[in-house]
Amino acid sequence: MTGSSETGRDNPEFLAGAAANMAEVGAWFIREVFPLEAALMQFLHHNWRNADDLADLRQDVYLRVCEAAMRQIPHPAKPFVFAIARNLLIDRVRREQIIPIDAVADLDALGVATEEPGPDRGAAARAELRHLQAVIARLPARCREAVVLARIDGLTGRQIAARMGITESAVSHHLDYGLRALADMLYGEAAEPRRAK
Numbered sequence: 001m002t003g004s005s006e007t008g009r010d011n012p013e014f015l016a017g018a019a020a021n022m023a024e025v026g027a028w029f030i031r032e033v034f035p036l037e038a039a040l041m042q043f044l045h046h047n048w049r050n051a052d053d054l055a056d057l058r059q060d061v062y063l064r065v066c067e068a069a070m071r072q073i074p075h076p077a078k079p080f081v082f083a084i085a086r087n088l089l090i091d092r093v094r095r096e097q098i099i100p101i102d103a104v105a106d107l108d109a110l111g112v113a114t115e116e117p118g119p120d121r122g123a124a125a126r127a128e129l130r131h132l133q134a135v136i137a138r139l140p141a142r143c144r145e146a147v148v149l150a151r152i153d154g155l156t157g158r159q160i161a162a163r164m165g166i167t168e169s170a171v172s173h174h175l176d177y178g179l180r181a182l183a184d185m186l187y188g189e190a191a192e193p194r195r196a197k
Helices: 012-047 051-071 077-096 119-137 141-152 157-164 168-187
Strands: none
Touching: 012 051, 012 077, 051 077, 119 141, 119 168, 141 157, 141 168, 157 168
C-alpha cells in the first residue's frame, strides 16, 4: 500500500468532514449539554459522596458524551447525559469491587442489583433481635439504661453520666456489668444476670 487511501485520515474530504462534525458536536454540546451542568453535578453529588471525585466524574461524563456524539448526536440530550452519568457511576462501583457505606447514597437510583435477604434470613434476624431485646430487658434498670445509651444511642461516658446524673466511674461500672451480663445470658449458661457487687 503506497500513499494514503481515498477514505483515510490524510484525505482532505475526510478531514473536512471530521472538522464539520466536531464543530457540530461542539455547538450541540454548548447548546444542549452545558446547561445541564448544575443538574448533573447535583445528581453526581447525590449518588457519589466523595466530593473530591465529582469534578473528575463530570469530565468523564462529558468525555463519554462527546465520544458518543461524534458517532451520532443524541436527541434529546438530557436523558442521554444522565444515562451516561449513571453508567459511569455503576462502572466505578464495579471497578472498585467495594462499596463503602458513604460512597454511594442510593443504589436503587443507580440501578445496581443488591442482594436482598431471603424470607428465612429475615425471620432469623427478627428472632435474634427479639431475643436480644428480651435479654436487655432482664438487665437491672440503671445498667440497662447505661448499656442502651452507650451501645445503641452511641453516647460517651461523660454524656451518659450527665444524662443519668451519676459519675463517669458509675457509668463505667454499669457498662462493665451490663455487657458481661449480656454476654453471659446470650452466650453463657446464666439465665439471669448475676447481681452487681
